[in-house]
Amino acid sequence: MKTQALWTAVDDYIADALVPPDAALDSALAASAAAGLPDIAVAPNQGKLLMILARLAGARRILEIGTLGGYSTIWLARALPADGRLVTLEYAPAHAAVARANIAAAGFGAHVDIRVGPALDSLAALRDEGAAPFDLVFIDADKPNNPRYLDWALRFARVGTLIVADNVVREGKVLEAGHADPRVQGVRASYDWFAGQPRVCATAVQTVGAKGHDGFAIGLVTA
Template sequence: MKQTWEQVDEYITDLLCPNDPILDDVLTANRKADLPEIDVTANQGKLLQLLVQMKGAKRVLEIGTLGGYSTIWMARGLPADGKIITLELDSHHADVAKANIAHAGLEHMIEVRTGDALGQLAMMAEEEMEPFDLIFIDADKPNNPHYLNWALQFSRPGTVIIGDNVIREGEIINKHSTDPRIQGVRKFNEMITGNPKISATAIQTVGSKGYDGFMIGIVKG
């Protein structure tokens, strides 16, 4: 089945996500810098871009930058005065992302903050950062519950919150898993279920990156 998923991904990408030399350069730069190959796929990047556009977002928060591939996809969906703040723990990853963002000509709308995301989020609270229109959570999964709490703090009614990798090859249904990533995502999902401030669903995805999924929610008034 995985071969079929990969072929379908290639078909969708060729048909709906035309070749983009800059984004190809970003993935090449990430590989050369030995970054883990865990970026979203092109069709998933396009989905994030469309969600930014459908929301009419002007302010985006991304938790987990890696090499900036998803960041660039989302930034291209923003209006000219839009802004993304993206948080990356690893300084090497952040340096690669900054170079990729500069190559894409998007430094004026993307701010990369380097360091522990929970610490960065606390600093943002001290700065009295304005709420965001869309928040994309794609970092270390054991901390997903904490990231959700911060996402809600930096939200307002109508803010869209997206969580990546919430299915984990179907392991998410294993309540006895000893994998802290699985337990982090399970708690994340359960927190959403029990929170009247957010309405959400999750969708399963298959493709060249395997079997996983997204959580998509909206903050209520």
Template sequence: MSTPEQWNDIDLYFKTKLHTSDPVLDSILKANTEAGLPAIDVAPNQGKLLYLLAKLAGANNILELGTLGGYSSIWLGRALPEGGRLVTLELDEHHAKVAEENIRKAGLENKVEVIVGPALDTLPTLKEKGFTAFDFIFIDADKPNYPHYLKWALNYSRSGTVIIADNVVRKGRVIDPEDASVQGIRQFVDLLSEDTRIDSTAVQTVGSKGYDGFILGIVK
């Protein structure tokens, strides 16, 4: 039977084989640790998956909910073409400052904008900034508000918009209806199952981040 140690080793194997050496991304993870940020960034293989999915979608405008230190923001920002834009929403001011510095180090300050404040407060302001629809939306923020984030994501979508949500398996606890910590995820899934505007599925993952998963959807 496989173990978490083996999952980690396999993640490292694929990262070593399929990723070129990237001192910038490595330094960003180090900077996040030194700044005291929680080690909850996506894993490198997951970051590259987001990059590839955004590339496949031909995304010009990306919305991210939950910035942390900007690691996933940088993966997604690198997928943007010239003139593309990414808006990332972050509640914590300290996290946002670390992210802005990391984004500058990655040379993406002209493509990526960090907006600080509760996402449910800042989401309504995006239309004032000229965003009416995004091509790609990544939800990786506080889980109780996932149902609200989905409603806003659909509001900022068009036909073909890709919506991805992280941390939906919760080490398998998502199937436990008595677990209060997964109620937001379960409500999110219920909304997806009922909404005819989006076609979606879930992918379970194991690796250096443990046992979890993504939900992927495409707006019809």
């Protein structure tokens, strides 16, 4: 069996065993595909992992940088208590419109605040509004800005906040210090950020599956 086919088959096996069919999530993926959004949402088993991490963190407030069609947003929102809040930032108005409909159809419209526009502008606006700390920050947006997003994540953190950054392996390209792709350089800069940040205890895990060879970093704010 070819490598990618094997990885996908294993992900399918995991999902069949541990991630039951879900109308809201399936509809979100279908609506995103119908609207022409890129097929880059997290896999179902990865989405459930995000939900579990948010529950382990006791998250009442979640910040997501990069909404796309709202698939990961729905997973994260499912970890929230009844009075919880999730702020998600999306650059593209068309993507945000699809996400808004998907999130509302899943029953979380009242819990999710979608901010549209460049994420760095939205983050500055949150600062100006005096936003309270977040319990979990999920970063899955334009990779060249990862270090800036991490700076903001820490600004909005408290002791115990989890920071999760997706796509930090890039099919192994992260090993290439001179790689021309700014996304790879942004990811490499993310490792430098985590390594140099004394307030955060971090690691990263490479993954293979339906989404190919990639990985995620996770940091716990300790001070």
